[in-house]
Amino acid sequence: MELIKDISDIRHHFPALSQSVNGKPLVYFDNGATAQKPDCVIELVNKMNSGINGNIHRAVHELSARTTELYEGARESVRNFINADSREEIVFTSGTTASINLVANSFSQAFLKKGEAVLLTEGEHHSNIVPWQMACERHGAKLRVLPVDENGCWKMELLDSLLSDGKVKIASVAHISNVLGVVNPIEELIEACHRFGVPVMIDGAQGIIHSSVDVKKLDCEFYVFSGHKLYGPTGIGVLYGKKVFLQKMPPWMGGGDMVGTVTFKKTTYADLPLKFEAGTPNFIGAAGLGEAIGFLAKIDKNFIKEHEEILVARMLEGLASVDKLKLYGVSDRKISLFSFNVGNVHPTDVAMLMDKMGIALRSGMMCAEPLMSHFGVSGMLRASLSVYNTVEEIDYFVNSLKRVLKMLS
Amino acid sequence: MTIKEAENQIIEEFSIFTDWLDKYEYLIELGKSLPIIKESSKSETNLIKGCQSKVWLAADYKDGKIYFTADSDAIITKGIISLLIRVFSGRAPQEIIDADLGFIKEIGLQDNLSPTRSNGLVSMIKQIKFYALAFSANK
Numbered sequence: 452m453e454l455i456k457d458i459s460d461i462r463h464h465f466p467a468l469s470q471s472v473n474g475k476p477l478v479y480f481d482n483g484a485t486a487q488k489p490d491c492v493i494e495l496v497n498k499m500n501s502g503i504n505g506n507i508h509r510a511v512h513e514l515s516a517r518t519t520e521l522y523e524g525a526r527e528s529v530r531n532f533i534n535a536d537s538r539e540e541i542v543f544t545s546g547t548t549a550s551i552n553l554v555a556n557s558f559s560q561a562f563l564k565k566g567e568a569v570l571l572t573e574g575e576h577h578s579n580i581v582p583w584q585m586a587c588e589r590h591g592a593k594l595r596v597l598p599v600d601e602n603g604c605w606k607m608e609l610l611d612s613l614l615s616d617g618k619v620k621i622a623s624v625a626h627i628s629n630v631l632g633v634v635n636p637i638e639e640l641i642e643a644c645h646r647f648g649v650p651v652m653i654d655g656a657q658g659i660i661h662s663s664v665d666v667k668k669l670d671c672e673f674y675v676f677s678g679h680k681l682y683g684p685t686g687i688g689v690l691y692g693k694k695v696f697l698q699k700m701p702p703w704m705g706g707g708d709m710v711g712t713v714t715f716k717k718t719t720y721a722d723l724p725l726k727f728e729a730g731t732p733n734f735i736g737a738a739g740l741g742e743a744i745g746f747l748a749k750i751d752k753n754f755i756k757e758h759e760e761i762l763v764a765r766m767l768e769g770l771a772s773v774d775k776l777k778l779y780g781v782s783d784r785k786i787s788l789f790s791f792n793v794g795n796v797h798p799t800d801v802a803m804l805m806d807k808m809g810i811a812l813r814s815g816m817m818c819a820e821p822l823m824s825h826f827g828v829s830g831m832l833r834a835s836l837s838v839y840n841t842v843e844e845i846d847y848f849v850n851s852l853k854r855v856l857k858m859l860s
Numbered sequence: 861m862t863i864k865e866a867e868n869q870i871i872e873e874f875s876i877f878t879d880w881l882d883k884y885e886y887l888i889e890l891g892k893s894l895p896i897i898k899e900s901s902k903s904e905t906n907l908i909k910g911c912q913s914k915v916w917l918a919a920d921y922k923d924g925k926i927y928f929t930a931d932s933d934a935i936i937t938k939g940i941i942s943l944l945i946r947v948f949s950g951r952a953p954q955e956i957i958d959a960d961l962g963f964i965k966e967i968g969l970q971d972n973l974s975p976t977r978s979n980g981l982v983s984m985i986k987q988i989k990f991y992a993l994a995f996s997a998n999k
């Protein structure tokens with residue numbers, strides 16, 4: 452199979468990229484929020500909605516058999532993609548947030564008791580704070596927070612002191628922050644946590660896109676991510692969990708597909724992974740995610756890596772040429788995601804005017820209020836790039852940014 | 861001048877702009893020249909929190925008319941606020957309640973005032989109407 456290793460080839464597969472917005476060619480720099488979809492994913496979703504549609508795992512008829520095959524095939528694609536041991540360790544959810552909520556509920560039910568603690572970092576997305584806060588409130592436990600430094604990097608030297616009293620029962624941390632775009636030292640954190648017998652969940656919403664994830668090598672207990680940021684459909688996500696933990700955790704939601712036998716006296720539960728998949732799952736979304744993973748496999752890995760390095764270098768150079776620009780998240784392990792402010796200019800004003808120029812950016816708190824407080828700001832601008840973005844788009848973005856700042860000054 | 865007349869005046873001012881750039885430059889100018897709200901009025905009770913930008917709105921009722929002052933931390937939002945203040949401030953409550961704000965669409969700013977933009981402006985208009993209702997009930 453001939454691999455794709457050319458940017459115009461890649462762009463050609465994403466119909467959304469060729470549209471105009473506000474009369475200008477779209478420059479889509481909001482990939483951290485959601486990614487555009489390749490044609491094969493769109494076609495599969497269409498094909499399923501217009502024909503291959505029958506509820507999975509339930510019926511003997513042909514359509515049900517075909518969707519079940521696509522659904523379980525997608526599970527196998529995901530398993531292979533992150534190098535998990537077995538299909539039982541891959542649970543489909545509606546997204547990263549749902550996966551975290553599942554673990555926060557079910558794990559805490561089994562393992563978190565009064566007076567104990569959950570370890571997070573200051574750089575977390577609200578989706579990796581609130582579910583744990585809710586779990587702690589329910590079980591009488593507390594949150595412990597590993598702080599970040601002025602560059603947004605974890606203060607690793609404080610880690611042992613947060614773990615040493617044995618109160619922490621689980622750590623849940625982002626692989627890559629959605630605000631800072633810095634690859635966190637998760638290997639080091641996992642190693643430290645394991646020394647104290649603490650299991651670790653990795654929020655891979657951003658991490659799954661920008662690095663190749665091998666859950667066996669990482670040795671994390673849980674890894675979670677969404678399909679829609681990985682060029683798949685919305686409403687589908689993944690929870691990877693080590694079998695030994697998933698087996699000990701009680702089901703979170705009850706209903707169809709997660710049962711063994713049901714009587715009014717007692718219900719037994721299905722085996723993994725169905726124990727955690729109550730109700731009709733988003734089988735079309737899952738199949739679409741499987742297709743997206745298949746598409747990624749068709750792109751040359753070295754090209755992806757080199758292209759991202761080029762984009763990061765060009766963007767850093769461009770941003771450095773803007774007067775009074777403050778970049779948040781500075782590290783030599785930087786991905787193509789850049790949050791910044793310029794002087795006292797309000798991020799919303801910039802984003803609004805950039806939108807008029809066809810450039811899609813994110814502005815605001817980016818669902819990470821504690822991190823905004825850490826940097827003493829009420830919002831930031833974010834440009835998050837993807838495999839299909841180009842150097843030309845970066846140049847247009849930087850020039851447009853300068854023009855907009857002049858208007859606002 | 862009635863609310864309708866004030867709206868028409870704004871529509872006429874904006875009619876000279878042929879592209880979005882000029883229009884937003886004008887809004888930015890308006891934002892910069894909006895009279896500053898009293899610092900004491902920028903209180904938590906007067907804050908209308910949008911996800912993107914903050915808006916403060918204060919109302920005074922004098923001789924049957926409502927006088928609004930407002931501010932925002934974002935300059936374009938502030939520019940749009942200054943238009944709303946021009947239209948609404950110094951009016952009788954009933955006139956405010958009856959206003960349909962057709963000028964916003966006419967000058968092409970409806971996008972900025974759609975509830976999905978979460979910039980606090982939609983809530984601000986709602987708040988202005990609430991003040992009018994409250995003051996008309998207290999008459």
